[in-house]
Amino acid sequence: MHETDVIVIGGGTGGYSTALRAAALGLEVVLAERDLVGGTCLHRGCIPSKAMLHAAELVDGIAEARDRWGVKASVDAIGWPALTATRDDIVARNHRGLEGHLSHAGVRVVRGSAALTGPRTVRITTGPAAPDEVRNATGPAPEEVWTARRGIVLATGSRPRTLPGLEPDGRRVVTSDDALFAPGLPASVLVLGGGAIGVEYASLHRSMGARVTLVEAADRLLPLEDTDVSRHLTRGLKKRGIDVLTGARLEGAETYDNGVRATVRTARGEVRTVDAERLLVAVGRVPVTDGLGLAAAGLGPDARGFVAPADWSRLETAVPGIHVVGDLLPPPSLGLAHASFAEGLLVAETLAGRPPRAVEYAAVPRVTYSSPQTASVGLSEAEARTAGRDVVVNTMPLTALAKGMVHGQGGMVKVVAERGGAVLGVHLVGPHVSEMIAESQLVVGWDAEPGDIAQHIHPHPTLSEAVGEAFLTLAGRGLHQV
Template identity: 80%
Template structure:
């Protein structure tokens, strides 16, 4: 594959210009290069983006450490293993996390280099529908198209300016110099729940405040109920249907006033206030107007054609967190979007990403994992549904783990599976099967024909499908 052509000192021509090197951007670049296209990837910081450097990877590394801490307590309290936790060596923990991030970063850089992608570092600003100016590099003209993949940043609340110490966001919560003894988490979506779970494992007193009437409000109501029960069992004070009225940031603590779902007013004191109320697309300085583009009222750049992820300006495509719903703002969805756009730019047939078949995971303790429609969404869409559920403690391996949890399957009556919803230990590793079930439009009888290993947590999934297929073994049909 040949490299982009330098026309003069300040102008380069290429087939594809990708702006943003996060999961959506670098997957676009890698796939496009593999298809023989010349690619320039412009990144203002580090390739890998938020997911690799501030989100998915470092947070899951820390959550694994938290799982080890929880295991010591379980060993002592449940299994008679007289283990104790002397302390958490925060610098050592951070060093391991940073090593994992660093190795992943070097891996991504190596993949891009091997693929022949020309990675340039600087701010990119569109100058037209096929061109952009990159600081420190010059103008880039893209013959086939431009891909916008500039990602997102944490949303903040008016009057609460993050300082990285007392008031933090998910981008900097894990990078503080020490662990707090108490945390008030605002936001009960996946990010807020994960951070609440981590800090509780590390010994902090945690209050989790969610304005909606339940945490993880986009998931099935049964998932929310079981997750709430699991978090409260661990000592996390979960306040759903609650709102922050005000907060004062003092030298040693944050003092907040919260109105609960019952209308009561509570004063909450915590060493740290963690704001996890969602993420906002990053488009500042991108020069959208110069290319004839606008954003919606939440800052997203909407495609005119979802099967090509192409905007109203032909040749400009968008992937990742810049996309509005039904895109999910998840790294693995961004991979699929990037590969789709690369194939479109290479002239291959395109088919829209099936977002209903994209798995959703919350890596707390307990974990949640789901794919497809919730029961409420399925009924609202007009489906005649049948539902099967089973607690994980109804199978032997669930009793071994002792963390509760459940399996819930939503299916059309006498038809295909619409959604699968899991809560419990390690369910993030169990959802892949259900992704195929939903994505391939399998029926319960199709799944019931296949065996699940015994004893495993996943056999609870098999048991629910057996029951829905009228062949219940340990459940009544």
Template identity: 85%
Template sequence: MHETDVIVIGGGTGGYSTALRAAALGLEVVLAERDLVGGTCLHRGCIPSKAMLHAAELVDGITEARERWGVKATVDSVDWPALTATRDDIVARNHRGVEGHLAHAGVRVLRGTATLTGPRSVRVTATAPAGGPAPESREDRVDRVDRVDRQEWTARRGIVLATGSRPRVLPGLEPDGRQVVTSDDALFAPGLPDSVLVLGGGAIGVEYASLHRSLGARVTLVEAADRLLPLEDADVSRHLTRGLKKRGVEVLTGARLESAGRAADGVRAIVRTARGETPELRAERLLVAVGRAPVTDGLGLAAAGLATDPRGFVAPADWTRLETAVPGIHVVGDLLPPPSPGLAHASFAEGMLVAEVLAGHSPRPVDYAAVPRVTYSSPQTAAVGLSEAAARDSGRKVVVNTMPLTAVAKGMVHGQGGMVKVVAEQDGPVLGVHLVGPHVSEMIAESQLVVGWDAEPSDVAQHIHPHPTLSEAVGEAFLTLAGRGLHQR
């Protein structure tokens, strides 16, 4: 039996951030990971997808240069092996960086599947990594981890559950990595398809629809709700849908899947539209993006006195400490139910909070209302805080201002439309900020501080935004709400 201060189960964003912060606070940490540290975000999700979305943005730029600016340039073809090689190099370098940080911090990483055997005890059994896009050899991947057959561990301070999530799949239509894919394998399917049917209009589905359209595929995007990004502000959905349709994406909202199956030339699906029609949709590839489910199989929750809630999450008994009903067992990342948003940057914050709790500190709870949400499509969306509808439903007296990005010079330069929408309490703080347009993922941080610090529009209006920039539209929106509108009345 081995002993340590903290045992972290799962090496994704929530797990490794817990381990790094705990080690920095002087705790002895063991991290058990069955595959590769970095988790889904690094190896199959956030990083590889954003790398490819950057390539897609370059393709879109060439099209805009030709059609709008008179630059006689064309895209002859997309060299898929070269594109994916660059993506894989970015992932590999990030992976080595995470392993290096853990090694430098003194975190002991065990390659294996961890199972709870009690409220403070864990068994780790050896597993071979499932693989991933990183091009380095298998031996290189495990240089900085301990390969064990079986070890028993106890934790003096506590155990952190950070086993993440997996894509939900359609019953009877299991992913095969070629014709039917999920967000975990869509980027690594062979070649670029001529046509894609994307099922699910949340952030993941929208991003992948945008990516494939930019790279030349015909794309149909199907969402059961009455609008894309149904959890975001309705104006965000409206502007996003308009932008995607303008780029040639076929968008079907209020449409439910009736049936789907493989065919010799790809996949076929029947959907029931909002009008009651039942068209057959055909595509070379079906991308299922209908959400993610927590991973708890083999975790041994019962042995520690824990159970999942009806949705499969491991809910904390104390959200200020992210501690379960079993003292000393904490949860971070995708295992948490809402209000945790299941986003990597929220997982970082959750991991740091738990590490500080285990070290005996009293950190501030995670402010989930101030966690920004970004969709990296074209156009991009970014938001923080309450939508207009949610703010009104809360019973507050609300004031709203919406400003088009094209109302400022830099927005005209980009020529992609978009907007800034500010939702505030009457004579009170800003409750939400919502952006649609180019590069808004890089603009939302200011609004995160505005919402997180309960600033009022007049507070923001005192600060000068640089000219000419897209951020001017944010400043102008607050100026107008503060009664000092310059270019907007």
């Protein structure tokens, strides 16, 4: 039996941020991780996918240089081994840096599968083997039993949702966790799911030359975003040659040696057959709680598999001293890495005895790194009106400004504000808008009014100038916008 102040189960973004902050506050921390610290985001999601999307942007840039700017250039071939080697090097360097950071901070990382045995105790089956491999190993697996003086943090993350009868094989049918690591570049892809992950992978494969069909059951892409965001995004993807089917459902799929044949019912009731080398299932993610031993601590997942906190201001469950961060949390948590960082900071500071400051989920930015990109923070127009707010709305096309014309990709800035009051939401579509949303996070988070922002000068010519112009108009000081 060992003792420590804090035990963190899971070394993804929520878990390691909790561990680092708790250690910085003088607490003794044990972090249990059965795979690699960094979790899905670092090894299978955010980082490798954005590395690949950057490569895709370079490919798109060559096409634009040739077709729009008269630069005689072409892509002769995409060297898959070199491309993936660069991606893997970026991941590996980040992983080494994180391991070093945890070590320097004094966090004790224990490699193994952890399970609750009580409200303050955890059993860690040590070693790199997964639980099934541990049971099949020769002889008993080594174990460590730990007691937490301050508390336990559950941060075991999520895995891709799969569909019955459509089991991933890593080659013809893939999930978002293994899509980047499937062999080679396919000539055609059917992407099932029009949320952020599905849209990003559809965009990536199209840039790499694949024929792409994107199927979404809802009546629009990114159904949780503002309708104008969905409209501009869909227009941009279709312009790039992606076949977008919304309000459509997969009715069946068969796998063959060289691909997949799927049957899709469209919004009009028509039945289409789609042949593709690869089917990417991107229909959401589900929390990972199997083997976590929740019942032993008096806990259990809700009907959707989440572990809900009893106190959102502390992210503490009904069992005192057990906290939850990351993808285990139900909405309004967003299942985003940067939200997990904030949750980890909150829980660590709570365990250290500091007054909790709840995460303001409405002010957390949401980004889709496709081409075009989308970025939003706060309420959509529909959400604001449903909430009974008297709103005013202004939409500024990026092509109304010189820098938007230079980029030539369309897009817009949309501001939703309370009439005579604060800004409720900001929504962007276009090139590089992921780098523009931070300003709007502050606007929404600090309840600023359009007139407050209109006092500040945005550089000319930039895309960010469109944000400033949108606020100027709402403040009654419109310059380039009538």
